[in-house]
Amino acid sequence: MNHVVWTIAGSDSGGGAGIQADIKAMQSFGVHGCTAITALTAQNSLGVEALNPISTDVIESQLLALESDMKARVIKIGMLANVQQIQLISEHLKHYKATWPVAPLVVYDPVAIASSGDLLTEEDTVSAIKECLLPLVDVITPNTHETQLLTGIYLIGPSAVIEAAQKLQSWGAKAVLIKGGHWDYPSGYCIDYCSDASSYGSNEYWLGNEKIQTPHSHGTGCSMASVIAACLAKGYPLKDAFILAKAYINQGLKAAVRYGEGIGPVAQTSFPDNLDDYPQVIEAGSWLGDELDFEQPNEFTMAAGFTECENKRLGLYAVVDSLYWLEKCLAQGVKTVQLRMKNASEEELEHAIAAAVTLGKKYDGNVYINDHWQLAIKHGAYGVHLGQEDLLEANLVAIKESGMRLGISTHGFYEMLRAHNYRPSYMAFGAIYPTTTKDMTGQIQGLEKLKRFVPLMSDYPTVAIGGIDLSRAGEVAATGVGSVAVVRAISEASDYQQAIADLQMAINSNE
Structure with missing residues (x-):
């Protein structure tokens, strides 16, 4: 199987996010990461000081070099600094999907950099994403802030999260994964949502865990999208990629340390092998399901703790x-x-x-x-x-x-x-x-x-x-x-x- 994954994204000079985080996260899951850099940021742990977009000619030269020799199973997209870059990347993705022997999957993490002026607040930028890019995207992974910027829907509860995902899917994205790190509902918990409109029908998944209290969370979005891309490249279904990415981020947040005087990066670790790092699958009848007002189908009542087997080795x-x-x-x-x-x-x-x-x-x-x-x-x-x-x-x-x-x-x-x-x-x-x-x-x-x-x-x-x-x-x-x-x-x-x-x-x- 082709375990090559491209990341088309910006460079973080501080090493915590962007392509630096992407490559580290991909390596943790045993895939080979290739890069096409869209912007050079001047940033450190205290913030972004400058954003320097790469010309479309230079981006295209990177893409042509990779396509001729190292076609990807999955292409992960991060920062696209302007409308011209969005249009260029969209044209290339359309070509790849139409002509490659195996059409690549596309994972899009719509990066917004508030300290440099939100990339997603410009009306023409959002229009280009909707019209050119989203119809080519297999999985989009916005956080709550990015979801609201793209859809105009304020995420005040589970129904609003579902509505926002449906709106993104109506613009072409096949699957939407909304990261809940900034959505404190219920209080003290991190709730993530995925809607996957695949060929096997529409499926919804909710994951939740207690918030991990650390200020050092730089690069979580990039890393999570990169793990999802890596898992998809290895043939994992999206729901498994979703849960593994969450466990990887939880593990990294627990191990995160400060580099510099500001916010440190999430730690890039390894395949999550500790059950305590995995989120809970939220479903009707569970405590979190009740908190989120999930309807219980039929007369379903959840039960847990069944009679033990006489021997652990059957x-x-x-x-x-x-x-x-x-x-x-x-x-x-x-x-x-x-x-x-x-x-x-x-x-x-x-x-x-x-x-x-x-x-x-x-x-x-x-x-x-x-x-x-x-x-x-x-x-x-x-x-x-x-x-x-x-x-x-x-x-x-x-x-x-x-x-x-x-x-x-x-x-x-x-x-x-x-x-x-x-x-x-x-x-x-x-x-x-x-x-x-x-x-x-x-x-x-x-x-x-x-x-x-x-x-x-x-x-x-x-x-x-x-x-x-x-x-x-x-x-x-x-x-x-x-x-x-x-x-x-x-x-x-x-x-x-x-x-x-x-x-x-x-x-x-x-x-």
């Missing part, structure tokens, strides 16, 4: 679609089995779930029921497994009060943090590899991400699932994940008993 986890295979696995000593039946009638399901519970007790195994939580409760199942899409429909309070264990599927960092809201009994990560059992387009995680997930969720039993067979089970288990789930590796094996023995050996050899 070992080999067989996912089967019939009682036949459920009993064969249990009889061979597989302690964790999930019954996942699709397209069965209600009568067939009830019979199968009741029988599965009985078999689990007979063989002293832990049987989970996929999706059908009502029948699982009725027949006293050991546990139930739900996907992310099921969480708003299931009666989580009833599941919790029944004493059943709850396992939740996750596909990426955002969904992992969302699942964490519920404090489930275990957490499943997938799909680790492509699989034929279901369409996982855009949701393949791979070992690199799995190695990040496991330590972040170390308080939970963790399960890896998706495309795992005997040849891969060992390397998956080596990540430290406590369980490896298989679907076809047992049922399609020529000798299922040997397959189970070999899988258990591969998994347990890493303990």
Whole structure:
């Protein structure tokens, strides 16, 4: 994959923002940053003393050199100092998107420099952004001040934030990420919002965390947009790039120190590996959701803190679609089995779930029921497994009060943090590899991400699932994940008993 990212932005002579921050942040996420400089600022920790725009001829020469040899997967845009620069960059972006073998994604951080005269207050500048640039932008990342300058909407509450995002999208931006560092609502918290009108439909995401009290926050906007660009270049979905960028900034704010006599820069650190640095996914039923007046769909009531599993290491986890295979696995000593039946009638399901519970007790195994939580409760199942899409429909309070264990599927960092809201009994990560059992387009995680997930969720039993067979089970288990789930590796094996023995050996050899 092409991990080249361009930053088209101004230079900060103080080293805290602009292209200096961009390159450092991109490097933290393992991508190669290239630059096209639009302005030379004379600034230090006390402020901007001069802004010197680069001529369009010089900017174009930089762009032509990069295009001929180092095409970017993502182009991050920062300071554009005048209308001529906006028009030039827009023309080039239009050409790239139309002619490159893979059209680049564009991340735009609309920089406003108040001490030099707001770049976004000139009427012709805002018009050029709306008419020329925004139709080419995949993600725009304004802070609250920049959002208000561009849209004229004062962000007095969540509904105004949504309205402003919709306005920016109406001008062409596909996704809008409004940074809430200057928006003290609710008091003492930093709330960020993302609206993503992708080809998979419109999605909204809210993240929140307590404000990190430090004056040294120079360069947070540049750095956040650069991390988003880096993550998109590596194939992460926007919601994961969003949450990783927030965690990176939180980590950097905690480590920030003063250089000079004024405001110091946010620290450029590394991939965020401390759960305390990650924001909360805000949803209906949570405390922050209530503060933001989120409507609760249906009769949804959030529940958290489900019955713990007996062991943090669940070992080999067989996912089967019939009682036949459920009993064969249990009889061979597989302690964790999930019954996942699709397209069965209600009568067939009830019979199968009741029988599965009985078999689990007979063989002293832990049987989970996929999706059908009502029948699982009725027949006293050991546990139930739900996907992310099921969480708003299931009666989580009833599941919790029944004493059943709850396992939740996750596909990426955002969904992992969302699942964490519920404090489930275990957490499943997938799909680790492509699989034929279901369409996982855009949701393949791979070992690199799995190695990040496991330590972040170390308080939970963790399960890896998706495309795992005997040849891969060992390397998956080596990540430290406590369980490896298989679907076809047992049922399609020529000798299922040997397959189970070999899988258990591969998994347990890493303990």
